[in-house]
Amino acid sequence: MVKRTNDGDDTDRPPESGAGPATGSAWGLPPDREPGPETGRAPERPADAVTRRAAGVNLLALRSHNAALVLDxxxxxxxxxxxxLELAERAGLTPQAVSKITARLREEGLATDAGRRASTGGKPRTVLRLIPEAGHAVGVHLDRDELRVVLVDLDGRVVGERRAPLSLxxxxxxVLDALLGEVTEVLSDALGSGALSAPLGVGVALPGPLDHTRGVLHRVTGFPEWDGFPLRDVLAARLGVPVVVDKDTNAAALGLxxxxxxxxxxxxxxxxxLGAGLVIGDVVHRGARTGAGEFGHQVIQLDGPLCSCGNRGCVEALCLAAMGRGDVAEAARVLGEGAANLAGLLDIDAVxxxxxxxxxxxxxxxxxxxxVLDAxxxxxGSREGAVPVRLAPGGARAVAEGAAQLLLGPVFGRRDG
Structure with missing residues (x-):
């Protein structure tokens, strides 16, 4: 194995989420809620004070690929x-490079001793572990009728949660007032309990389509009034922390x-x-324009019922119509036909x-x-048999937890956060 000697200051850096100035008047935001002309931020809100008080290590400044690898x-x-020694062997780094990286992680409060372990020769080895509470990220699931906010530590463990009804x-x-209010509450609760240190930022997941790279919404299915809204920049200006925006299905897939x-x-x-989050070769696939996964709007019945997207016979429209009649078996059959199309197109390992x-x-x-997939x-005549179908773990919090991983992923070296 080739040993990499870089000590952690290389320039192979994870992508950064934008937090630039936003413009919101076209969507009815009052002037005092828009970013200020000098700082690009709106007047201070309760969330600003919360994030400012939660001092700690700036994990986003740890831009070294090797440091991220060791953290992971x-x-x-x-x-x-x-x-x-085990870190050096698993990471393909020299012991000297690992010693330098771990010294920095210890200095930053991200790693600590976990005791000693007997070695095959010589003195016992010092064992290191991650300090999960050294950093946190907020994950938001902004659904059409509900808002869920979670606060997770570096291990991905949920340490705070809020939930509220919402109309997109x-x-x-x-909508932004509700979102900011719940984020502020979950941060305040954690700060009061002593559980909060260094919020990395906020990941927001909601129905698409949208532009993940720019954090701008498109014509959200059923809510065309959001078309062109710069959600990432508006929230970043209000909260004063990095914000990443993605589709709910991508967030769920990333969490998995x-x-x-x-x-x-x-x-x-x-x-x-109805949508799909796609992972190809262990990496979330968003497509050239970050619009992949609009699974629910594939047409499978040309003269079918009208869908909220404007087409007829979409998988989503047929599934929801079946559920409206209480026909779960028919909804599952329709979903299966759509899944079979997807499996045939991408040759995936599982649904x-x-x-x-x-x-x-x-x-x-x-x-x-x-x-349906078996048929x-x-x-x-597939020799391998049908693509296996399983229930995704995570339950009702899966999207919100995945949204938090949009911030945590790059810290640990993922390129699809």
């Missing part, structure tokens, strides 16, 4: 920890990949709408099902989709 190995090792069609001012799901898979998410509608009747959906595999 420490996280993977868990509370039992790992020795410097209530207008930008009302971080949680250990390997290979290539599709996370089909059926709630108030995972999530979302509140599926969580309300998990067994019929898993069974119904599996039956397709038999007709095609």
């Amino acid at each position: 190995l420490l996280r993977t090792a868990g509370p039992e920890g790992v020795s410097r 069609g209530a207008g930008a001012e009302a 990949a971080v949680g250990g799901e390997r290979g290539s898979f599709a996370c089909l998410y059926l709630g108030t709408g 995972l099902l999530g979302g509140r509608t599926i969580m309300a009747a998990p067994e019929p959906f898993v069974r119904g989709v599996a039956v 397709h595999a038999r007709r095609e």
Whole structure:
């Protein structure tokens, strides 16, 4: 194995989320809620004070790829920890480079001793572990009718949560006020309990389509009034921390990949709408314009019912119509046909099902989709059999937790956060 001698100051850096000035008057935001002309920020809100008081290490400044690699190995090792020699072997780095990186991590309060471990010769080795409470990220699931906010530590463990009803069609001012209020509360609660240190930023996941790179919404299905809204920049200016915006399905898929799901898979998410998060070769696939995964709007019945997107016979419209009639079996069959198209197109390893509608009747959906995929595999004469179908872990918090990983992922070396 080739040893990399870089000590952690290389320029292979994770992408940064933007927090530039925003303009909001076109969406009815009052002037005092827009970024100021001098600083690019609005007048201070309660969230500003909360994030300013939570002092700690600036994890986003740890831009070294090697430092991120070592951090990820420490996280993977868990509370039992790992020795410097083991870190060097697993990372492909020299012991000297690992010693320099771990010294910096200890100095920054990110790593600490976890005891000593007997060695095959010589003195016992010092074992290091990650300090999960050294950093936190906020994850927001902005759904069409509900808002969920979680605060997670570096291990991805949820240490705070808020939930509130919401109407995505209530207008930008009302939606942003609700979001900012819940984020402020979850941060304040954690700060009061002593659990908060160094919020990395806020990840926001919501229905698409949208531009993940710029953090700008497109014509959100059913809510065209959000078209062109610069959600990332508006929130970053209000909160004073980095913000990343992505589709809810991508966030759910990212959470699964971080949680250990390997290979290539599709996370089909059926709630108030239907979409897919795609992971190809362990990496979230967003496409050239970050618009991949609009699974629910593939047309499978040319003269079918009108969909909220304007087309007819979309998988989403057919699924939701079946659920409206109480016909779960038909909804599962339709979802299975869409999944079969996706499996045939991408040759994925697995289909995972999530979302509140599926969580309300998990067994019929898993069974119904599996039956359709099995029938397709038999007709095609597949030697490997049908693509397996499973219920996605994470439950109702899966999207919000995945949204937090949009901030945590780059800290640990992921390039798809």
